Amino acid sequence: MLMFGATEIFLSDKAFMSIILSSVEVYKNESHGALLGFQTHGRIIVEYAIPFQSAKRKFAEVTPNWRRELKVIEVLPKLIHLQKLGYFHSHPQFGEKRGLAQLSETDKEYIGEGEIEIVVAINDAKKTSLWTETKNKLSGTLGKYNITIAGFYKRKKDSKIIQYRVLCPYAIGFDYAFEQ
Ligand SMILES: [Zn+2]
Numbered sequence: 001m002l003m004f005g006a007t008e009i010f011l012s013d014k015a016f017m018s019i020i021l022s023s024v025e026v027y028k029n030e031s032h033g034a035l036l037g038f039q040t041h042g043r044i045i046v047e048y049a050i051p052f053q054s055a056k057r058k059f060a061e062v063t064p065n066w067r068r069e070l071k072v073i074e075v076l077p078k079l080i081h082l083q084k085l086g087y088f089h090s091h092p093q094f095g096e097k098r099g100l101a102q103l104s105e106t107d108k109e110y111i112g113e114g115e116i117e118i119v120v121a122i123n124d125a126k127k128t129s130l131w132t133e134t135k136n137k138l139s140g141t142l143g144k145y146n147i148t149i150a151g152f153y154k155r156k157k158d159s160k161i162i163q164y165r166v167l168c169p170y171a172i173g174f175d176y177a178f179e180q
Pocket residue numbers: 061089090091103104107119
């Protein structure tokens with residue numbers, strides 16, 4: 001079903017840390033926020049991920065309205081000469097049900113055309129593992145959490161959703177395990 005595109009999404013060290021730390025911070029609720037950066041041929045560079053501090057964080061699968069609350073994101077790119085690329089949000093483990101790094105049907109609807117969406121699956125880690133890039137996902141552990149990151153893009157011409165590789169040279173090989 002899903003198409004894989006040749007474009008790659010690169011996460012800066014800052015964006016990577018914001019995404020994983022905000023997902024850990026609100027676990028087992030969903031984190032969400034905006035992505036700022038720029039695009040070059042075949043590459044989307046995410047410079048900053050800005051977590052959105054919501055007073056009513058909850059499982060957002062049924063309440064994707066938080067996108068409308070991110071008004072500051074409309075002015076920020078102009079100030080720092082970056083583009084709003086899209087959004088990220090997490091899929092935390094819920095009871096025994098593990099979060100998946102894929103789009104729900106609701107997620108698919110709410111992605112803006114020409115925008116990316118980064119989905120962060122965050123689950124209880126059974127063991128620690130180094131950060132690695134697979135064919136289409138970036139994954140590893142942070143403390144006692146297992147985190148998997150996937151990236152998607154909604155094409156303007158036909159609203160088709162394409163999965164893009166997510167790369168983060170900064171993260172690779174790092175061991176973010178720490179003593180609790
Ligand atoms: Zn989702």
